[in-house]
Amino acid sequence: MAISTVLIANRGEIAVRIARVARDLGIKSIAVYSEADAGALHTVVADEAYALPGNSAGETYMNVPALLDIAVRAGADAVHPGYGFLSENSEFARTVIGAGLTWIGPSPEAIDLLGDKIAARRVAEEVGAPLAPGTSDPIDDWQEARTFAEEHGLPIAIKAAYGGGGRGLKVVDDLEAIEGAFNSAGREAMEAFGRAECYVEKFLTKPRHVEAQVLADNHGNVVVVGTRDCSTQRRFQKLIEEAPAPFLTDEQRASLISGARDICARSGYTGAGTVEFIVSEDGTISFLEVNTRVQVEHPVTEAVTGVDIIAEQFRIAAGEPLSITEDPAAHGHAFEFRINAEDILNGFAPCPGTVVSFEPPTGPGIRVDAAVRSGSIVPPYYDSLIAKLVVWGPTREVAITRARQALKEFEITGVRTVLPFHRDMLDNPVLAADGESFGVYTDWVDQNWRAPALAGGDHVEAIYSKRQTMAIEIDGKLHTLGLPVELLAAASSAGGAAPAGQDAGGGNGAAGEGAVSSPYEGNLIAWDVEDGAEVVQGQEIATIEAMKMESKIKAPASGTLKIEVEAGQRVNPDTVIATIG
Numbered sequence: 001m002a003i004s005t006v007l008i009a010n011r012g013e014i015a016v017r018i019a020r021v022a023r024d025l026g027i028k029s030i031a032v033y034s035e036a037d038a039g040a041l042h043t044v045v046a047d048e049a050y051a052l053p054g055n056s057a058g059e060t061y062m063n064v065p066a067l068l069d070i071a072v073r074a075g076a077d078a079v080h081p082g083y084g085f086l087s088e089n090s091e092f093a094r095t096v097i098g099a100g101l102t103w104i105g106p107s108p109e110a111i112d113l114l115g116d117k118i119a120a121r122r123v124a125e126e127v128g129a130p131l132a133p134g135t136s137d138p139i140d141d142w143q144e145a146r147t148f149a150e151e152h153g154l155p156i157a158i159k160a161a162y163g164g165g166g167r168g169l170k171v172v173d174d175l176e177a178i179e180g181a182f183n184s185a186g187r188e189a190m191e192a193f194g195r196a197e198c199y200v201e202k203f204l205t206k207p208r209h210v211e212a213q214v215l216a217d218n219h220g221n222v223v224v225v226g227t228r229d230c231s232t233q234r235r236f237q238k239l240i241e242e243a244p245a246p247f248l249t250d251e252q253r254a255s256l257i258s259g260a261r262d263i264c265a266r267s268g269y270t271g272a273g274t275v276e277f278i279v280s281e282d283g284t285i286s287f288l289e290v291n292t293r294v295q296v297e298h299p300v301t302e303a304v305t306g307v308d309i310i311a312e313q314f315r316i317a318a319g320e321p322l323s324i325t326e327d328p329a330a331h332g333h334a335f336e337f338r339i340n341a342e343d344i345l346n347g348f349a350p351c352p353g354t355v356v357s358f359e360p361p362t363g364p365g366i367r368v369d370a371a372v373r374s375g376s377i378v379p380p381y382y383d384s385l386i387a388k389l390v391v392w393g394p395t396r397e398v399a400i401t402r403a404r405q406a407l408k409e410f411e412i413t414g415v416r417t418v419l420p421f422h423r424d425m426l427d428n429p430v431l432a433a434d435g436e437s438f439g440v441y442t443d444w445v446d447q448n449w450r451a452p453a454l455a456g457g458d459h460v461e462a463i464y465s466k467r468q469t470m471a472i473e474i475d476g477k478l479h480t481l482g483l484p485v486e487l488l489a490a491a492s493s494a495g496g497a498a499p500a501g502q503d504a505g506g507g508n509g510a511a512g513e514g515a516v517s518s519p520y521e522g523n524l525i526a527w528d529v530e531d532g533a534e535v536v537q538g539q540e541i542a543t544i545e546a547m548k549m550e551s552k553i554k555a556p557a558s559g560t561l562k563i564e565v566e567a568g569q570r571v572n573p574d575t576v577i578a579t580i581g
Helices: 012-024 041-045 063-073 090-098 108-115 117-126 142-152 174-195 250-267 298-305 309-317 396-409 420-423 444-448 460-464 484-490
Strands: 003-006 027-035 048-049 078-080 156-164 169-170 198-202 208-216 222-234 238-242 271-279 287-290 333-340 357-359 365-368 387-395 411-413 467-474 475-485 516-517 521-527 540-546 551-556 560-561 575-580
Touching: 003 012, 012 027, 012 309, 012 365, 012 387, 027 041, 027 063, 041 048, 048 063, 063 090, 078 309, 090 108, 108 117, 117 156, 117 250, 117 287, 142 156, 142 174, 142 198, 156 174, 169 174, 174 198, 174 222, 174 540, 174 551, 208 250, 208 309, 222 250, 222 298, 222 444, 238 298, 238 420, 250 271, 250 287, 271 309, 298 309, 298 333, 298 365, 298 387, 333 396, 333 420, 333 551, 387 396, 396 420, 540 575
Parallel strands: 003 027, 003 078, 027 048
Antiparallel strands: 156 169, 156 198, 208 222, 208 271, 222 238, 238 333, 271 287, 333 387, 357 411, 365 387, 467 475, 516 575, 521 540, 540 551, 560 575
């Protein structure tokens, strides 16, 4: 069946990516957009764009009737869900198919089977994949998680059965923290995926996250395109990925690839999918889950294999065989850096706002998949990913060298991003290993990473200071200086005021000593302490959610807490949610 027009039921960089591939294949692309995304890059790249009234994910990109109505009005004959949102929702897939449209993804039955982490564990058991101890069925309350922990020991991982991307995943190493973690995992999963069921498994310490990219068609071909290491994470959301996964033995690599292939073959899987494993520090491999969609990190595998994974998705959905029938060999090495609008100095807090300038790097082996450009708005309603930098080199060492330069050239102003984190990690021996070792594991960043101080003892906030580059010739040799714009402004005006429109780099808008505010715009989910309670500086006092992630607000001082804003309200950095006196 030929596909002529595709509705892209998504936003951001993946919607841009799908629209570009569709154009390559001669397929018309239809974008959708929320009110906050009007004029976003994906709406410009696609051939047509239709409005979804509202802003929340439920009102817009997860609004099935609205999406199907647009598909009919636009004359689409296929739907590509991208990743996130409804991409792993079997009922959406059934609705699309029931409307006579081609679903670009695995069958609803495969989504049900493998998207349910508990059912996927059973499949892994059937094909002999190694597994960590875990519950066979979803648990009903946090006390069951505590019982499991008492039997198998700590730490444990509480996971949403229908989660992914780190949402609905909590690792607990204290019995007293299990209740709160269980409730938080359920809330995150409900917000992101519409299902709150959770299960528990033993968490293996210092695990690497290694995964296999699979493509399977309706003609019996199941191809493992390659492996990836995705161990550099914060709060179990990936930040840096590389392909192929380094520092594995031949036996480990063969086990990963055969396990991934067997799980997908046994499940009758078709489409693009990822089988994820953890590799413990003692070398033990344990099946983790199957992502029944295209992954954020798919370009890093494309960079080393030359396989266009999105194009293969279109081929499979159209009933065509894969363009490859054997596992491709990897050529060279590649890294992918997720560029999130987040403040690394404030616990990776989301940073919605306006991108004043977006200047990506250039050079051999460089690819940038972006959702924004200069002047784009990063809304607070969705996840924080705004771009992906992929860097290829003939060896891992060359790829690291190229990546250092690319990250140095990459400049984004107006919103804070994780670029300083990436630059720092590439100078850390745990990642830039000597070819014999690999020190990163899935919670290494959470436990060990600290924002770097700049040379000369500058305050760490200077990482985000906007600088103007100047070239100065001294004795016939060119020198390049990066000077803070504030310094230049002070030198050029008597008042020392910053230039109009200058980004101050964010900050807490709450006025007054003892005032408590949110570090970013979001939903105040819950108060962790009662009104009138005595709190100490640094104590976690409230939970806030934005860009589909929960984080904690800590007391800026010690004293008596007076709550000003009740849970359930939307707040921003200018809102005083409490005072401490």
